[in-house]
Amino acid sequence: MPAAPVSPLEVTVGIVLFWLAIGLLGILRPKRPDAITRIVYPLGAIAGVALAVVGLVAIGLPWKGMVLPLGLPDLPFHLRLDALSAFFLLLLGATSAGISCYATGYFAGQQHGDPGLTCLQYHWFLAAMALVLIADDAYLFMVAWEAMALTSYFLVTTEHNDPEIRKAGFIYLLIAHIGAIAILLCFGVLHGGQGDYTFDAMRGAQLPGNWATIAFLLALVGFGAKAGIVPLHVWLPEAHPAAPSPVSALLSGVMLKTAIYGLFRVTYDLLPAVHWEWGLITLVVAVVTTLFGVLFALMQHDLKRLLAYHSVENIGIILIGFGLSLIYLGTGHPLLAVLGLIAALYHTLNHAVFKALLFLGAGAVLRESGLRDLGKMGGLMRVMPYTAFFFLVGALAISALPPLNGFVSEWLTFQAALLSPALQHGVLRSIIPLAAAALALAGALTAMCFVKVFGVAFLGVPRSVEAVGGREAGRWEQLGMAWLAALCVILGLCPVWMIGLMDPIALSLLDYSLAYTNASTHWLWLTPVSPDRASYSPVLFFIVIVAVVLAAFWLVRLLYHGRLRRTAPWDCGYPEQNARMQDTAEGFAQPIRQIFAPVYEIESHHPDPFDRLPRYVTKVRDHCWRWIYLPIAHAAAFCSRALGRIQTGRVAVYLMYSFATIIFLLAFVR
Amino acid sequence: MTLGGALNQLVQLLLVAVAAPLLVGWVNACRAWLQNKSAPSPLQPYRVLRKLLHKDVALAENATWLFRFAPYIIFGCMWLVAGIVPVLATDLPFAAAADVIALVGIFAVARVFISLAAMDIGTAFGTLGARREMLIGALAEPALLIIFFNFALISQSTSLTTIVETLAYREFALYPSLAFAAVAFVIVLLAENARIPVDNPATHLELTMVHEALILEYSARHLALIEWASAIKLFAYCAIGIACFLPWGIAEAGDWGALPLAIVAAAVKLTVAGAGLALMETVSAKMRIFRVPEFVATAFMLAMLGLLLHYVFEV
Numbered sequence: 001m002p003a004a005p006v007s008p009l010e011v012t013v014g015i016v017l018f019w020l021a022i023g024l025l026g027i028l029r030p031k032r033p034d035a036i037t038r039i040v041y042p043l044g045a046i047a048g049v050a051l052a053v054v055g056l057v058a059i060g061l062p063w064k065g066m067v068l069p070l071g072l073p074d075l076p077f078h079l080r081l082d083a084l085s086a087f088f089l090l091l092l093g094a095t096s097a098g099i100s101c102y103a104t105g106y107f108a109g110q111q112h113g114d115p116g117l118t119c120l121q122y123h124w125f126l127a128a129m130a131l132v133l134i135a136d137d138a139y140l141f142m143v144a145w146e147a148m149a150l151t152s153y154f155l156v157t158t159e160h161n162d163p164e165i166r167k168a169g170f171i172y173l174l175i176a177h178i179g180a181i182a183i184l185l186c187f188g189v190l191h192g193g194q195g196d197y198t199f200d201a202m203r204g205a206q207l208p209g210n211w212a213t214i215a216f217l218l219a220l221v222g223f224g225a226k227a228g229i230v231p232l233h234v235w236l237p238e239a240h241p242a243a244p245s246p247v248s249a250l251l252s253g254v255m256l257k258t259a260i261y262g263l264f265r266v267t268y269d270l271l272p273a274v275h276w277e278w279g280l281i282t283l284v285v286a287v288v289t290t291l292f293g294v295l296f297a298l299m300q301h302d303l304k305r306l307l308a309y310h311s312v313e314n315i316g317i318i319l320i321g322f323g324l325s326l327i328y329l330g331t332g333h334p335l336l337a338v339l340g341l342i343a344a345l346y347h348t349l350n351h352a353v354f355k356a357l358l359f360l361g362a363g364a365v366l367r368e369s370g371l372r373d374l375g376k377m378g379g380l381m382r383v384m385p386y387t388a389f390f391f392l393v394g395a396l397a398i399s400a401l402p403p404l405n406g407f408v409s410e411w412l413t414f415q416a417a418l419l420s421p422a423l424q425h426g427v428l429r430s431i432i433p434l435a436a437a438a439l440a441l442a443g444a445l446t447a448m449c450f451v452k453v454f455g456v457a458f459l460g461v462p463r464s465v466e467a468v469g470g471r472e473a474g475r476w477e478q479l480g481m482a483w484l485a486a487l488c489v490i491l492g493l494c495p496v497w498m499i500g501l502m503d504p505i506a507l508s509l510l511d512y513s514l515a516y517t518n519a520s521t522h523w524l525w526l527t528p529v530s531p532d533r534a535s536y537s538p539v540l541f542f543i544v545i546v547a548v549v550l551a552a553f554w555l556v557r558l559l560y561h562g563r564l565r566r567t568a569p570w571d572c573g574y575p576e577q578n579a580r581m582q583d584t585a586e587g588f589a590q591p592i593r594q595i596f597a598p599v600y601e602i603e604s605h606h607p608d609p610f611d612r613l614p615r616y617v618t619k620v621r622d623h624c625w626r627w628i629y630l631p632i633a634h635a636a637a638f639c640s641r642a643l644g645r646i647q648t649g650r651v652a653v654y655l656m657y658s659f660a661t662i663i664f665l666l667a668f669v670r
Numbered sequence: 671m672t673l674g675g676a677l678n679q680l681v682q683l684l685l686v687a688v689a690a691p692l693l694v695g696w697v698n699a700c701r702a703w704l705q706n707k708s709a710p711s712p713l714q715p716y717r718v719l720r721k722l723l724h725k726d727v728a729l730a731e732n733a734t735w736l737f738r739f740a741p742y743i744i745f746g747c748m749w750l751v752a753g754i755v756p757v758l759a760t761d762l763p764f765a766a767a768a769d770v771i772a773l774v775g776i777f778a779v780a781r782v783f784i785s786l787a788a789m790d791i792g793t794a795f796g797t798l799g800a801r802r803e804m805l806i807g808a809l810a811e812p813a814l815l816i817i818f819f820n821f822a823l824i825s826q827s828t829s830l831t832t833i834v835e836t837l838a839y840r841e842f843a844l845y846p847s848l849a850f851a852a853v854a855f856v857i858v859l860l861a862e863n864a865r866i867p868v869d870n871p872a873t874h875l876e877l878t879m880v881h882e883a884l885i886l887e888y889s890a891r892h893l894a895l896i897e898w899a900s901a902i903k904l905f906a907y908c909a910i911g912i913a914c915f916l917p918w919g920i921a922e923a924g925d926w927g928a929l930p931l932a933i934v935a936a937a938v939k940l941t942v943a944g945a946g947l948a949l950m951e952t953v954s955a956k957m958r959i960f961r962v963p964e965f966v967a968t969a970f971m972l973a974m975l976g977l978l979l980h981y982v983f984e985v
Contacts, residue, residue: 451785
């Protein structure tokens with residue numbers, strides 16, 4: 001191959017600058033916001049496609065570094081594009097292309113906020129995420145990380161006139177900063193007291209004693225806060241519904257993945273050697289997160305909140321693969337570790353695609369009918385058939401149904417878990433099947449949850465006037481959703497190709513890859529270990545299903561007839577029917593609430609037969625608030641009240657404090 | 671893919687589709703005998719199918735494409751499942767396309783589509799059926815997966831063909847984990863195929879029905895396809911149980927001489943399984959719907975115990 005005139009890293013920097021520039025366009029011409037929206041967002045989408053192509057190309061190339069003479073005088077910015085970064089750039093580009101396309105239509109008639117400002121924040125948010133992925137020193141990483149947090153905070157609070165949304169933004173910002181502190185401390189530990197803050201120096205640093213474990217735990221907490229592991233997940237169900245829908249899609253689809261990127265970067269790349277105990281901790285956290293996410297998702301009736309809880313669940317699934325990988329790596333089975341890593345990476349990409357798609361679908365419903373409460377929807381498939389179709393694809397994908405993409409990554413995770421007999425440690429290898437069982441349960445519950453969502457929102461009879469008056473989403477929105485739906489199908493049908501693409505990542509991080517096991521078999525067959533052990537061929541599977549369905553259709557039509565007449569629904573002959581006799585979202589999930597009651601904090605009020613004005617109230621809350629967050633909040637309030645006593649408001653007293661501080665410092669710090 | 675394999679695959683697909691209603695008819699006849707009723711002919715399901723296929727579809731006014739499309743998907747899924755479970759011989763080319771995890775996935779696809787179709791019209795019974803079906807499925811599906819994991823750990827493979835070959839042709843050994851898995855499997859079979867004590871296939875009493883509530887709005891050819899798919903599903907479950915727990919007699923790849931014996935063995939085992947199912951349905955009573963999750967969760971826990979036992983005893 002002839003040498004390319006520009007390296008992928010330079011192109012990436014160019015795209016970052018381009019995003020920064022077109023963001024500025026948004027505030028330069030606020031006179032005609034609509035024209036700006038119609039030009040700028042498609043440009044951003046094109047840049048997204050370009051970034052995806054760059055990622056695709058760079059993933060197989062050797063890593064490349066670059067030093068930018070920016071930043072502080074002695075601290076230039078280091079950039080680096082290796083296989084792991086390239087993969088996440090691919091994710092960012094491919095997903096954001098669909099979302100930007102959708103945003104073109106969605107923000108065109110924006111009622112809330114300033115469109116120009118939204119445009120600026122949106123594109124700077126994208127640029128910040130891309131910078132996080134190519135940063136090669138702790139300084140640039142933290143700058144980009146904070147830029148990402150701030151731009152997304154302003155995007156979340158776009159509709160800041162609503163106090164609820166301001167509150168959601170505050171919780172988001174708070175937890176983002178708790179996470180940022182932990183990440184900063186993690187880099188401090190990795191730095192090891194010598195050298196500088198480049199990642200290169202950290203790779204070479206020797207960490208004495210338990211410092212590596214401390215660094216890992218700090219990374220898990222720091223990046224986990226951003227990703228939404230339990231109990232740091234509380235910001236997700238607040239911030240995701242508050243943000244405009246394309247932003248929710250970006251937050252859930254892409255931003256959570258930068259946290260996964262950071263965790264992988266620190267663990268596999270920067271830390272010297274992996275201990276299996278880290279994997280065990282991760283696995284336990286992941287299992288709790290997975291089950292917690294799906295069980296709370298089932299209880300929601302606000303569509304976007306429900307999707308946010310599913311993000312918690314999917315982060316758990318990603319971390320199950322990651323935890324398995326660490327356990328295998330720490331016990332000396334690098335080849336199995338590769339399988340875990342690939343399962344985690346694949347699910348990262350899959351979740352980005354289908355969760356973005358689902359948020360966009362929810363956004364289309366919200367924009368066209370003004371509804372976000374499932375209890376008021378119903379029959380939307382008849383007024384918005386395309387949106388319903390794309391949403392169905394996303395719902396089937398997230399429910400891990402073959403032959404779509406969600407199934408492939410869960411399949412890989414199961415395969416990784418089933419290899420646990422290779423381990424020597426008795427307790428360890430019997431804990432892994434528990435993780436597999438949790439994953440199986442979560443998958444089945446997810447399917448239930450999405451039957452609830454799709455059935456209640458898109459099928460059935462409209463439950464409110466707004467649901468009748470909805471209309472189909474615009475062209476741009478449809479295009480964005482179609483792009484993501486197509487990715488769901490492609491990622492589901494071509495896993496062998498995708499895994500071949502991910503092999504360089506495993507090779508660069510773990511020095512092992514699945515390549516030789518795959519090369520011996522056919523492109524059609526996904527056989528991560530050996531063909532005898534397990535095989536899955538989505539293409540063949542898909543062809544057979546389609547063939548069988550068509551054969552059944554054709555045979556029935558040929559041998560019999562296609563006669564059909566329309567009548568009123570039968571419903572066992574009951575004459576009185578109305579829309580309120582259908583299940584609501586709460587009703588559909590009620591058995592789950594009863595079975596898993598201890599998981600929830602339930603406050604319910606049932607009317608008795610003599611109530612004049614019967615009211616039925618059931619509220620489901622998260623135990624984390626009462627047992628973790630409220631005590632901390634009370635303690636913080638108590639401490640600040642106590643400290644408040646020394647704030648007298650007199651300048652002389654404050655000067656005395658300064659004087660005492662200086663004396664103290666002079667005495668102790670010399 | 672060998673010619674013999676392709677032939678075997680084709681024969682099995684046809685055989686399963688044709689024989690499945692007979693199994694249902696046999697179970698119904700046995701149950702009637704056991705309950706001292708005069709039994710319908712075992713061929714009755716075929717007559718029902720023929721009648722339904724001849725009728726005109728009466729479709730609800732507000733039905734969408736999903737409602738009309740779902741029966742074909744459900745039928746296709748079940749047929750595919752039946753095509754990859756070894757019944758006569760293990761030499762099935764399609765079987766490599768989907769291992770046991772994918773098999774569970776196909777069942778899930780069918781369940782999701784039948785539930786969505788039930789919610790499409792927006793009747794009270796449809797959503798009730800969908801809710802109950804998804805609830806039972808949400809607990810039965812992981813149980814089935816864990817049962818399969820028991821086999822996967824023994825045979826070190828998630829491919830059904832390899833599992834069956836390992837268990838059928840390796841030297842005989844007793845696996846305590848499989849005893850737990852077997853009990854769990856029977857529970858899952860009852861739950862997933864809408865049999866007593868989880869559901870009553872013969873009822874239209876609104877408070878108790880699950881499967882019948884789901885398909886209440888279907889008529890004529892759509893109903894025929896769904897009923898046929900349910901028959902194939904029962905057949906496939908019995909075949910999975912036989913292939914996993916009693917695999918002896920299934921012909922090895924390329925071993926054409928063993929085929930006649932395999933046919934006899936399969937017929938005998940299915941006949942006994944059908945009679946056993948009828949017996950179980952006769953001696954037990956339908957449960958309250960809220961006892962069902964406990965019942966199915968028992969299967970999940972038993973399968974988990976089997977998995978742990980495997981680690982304790984065998985690895």
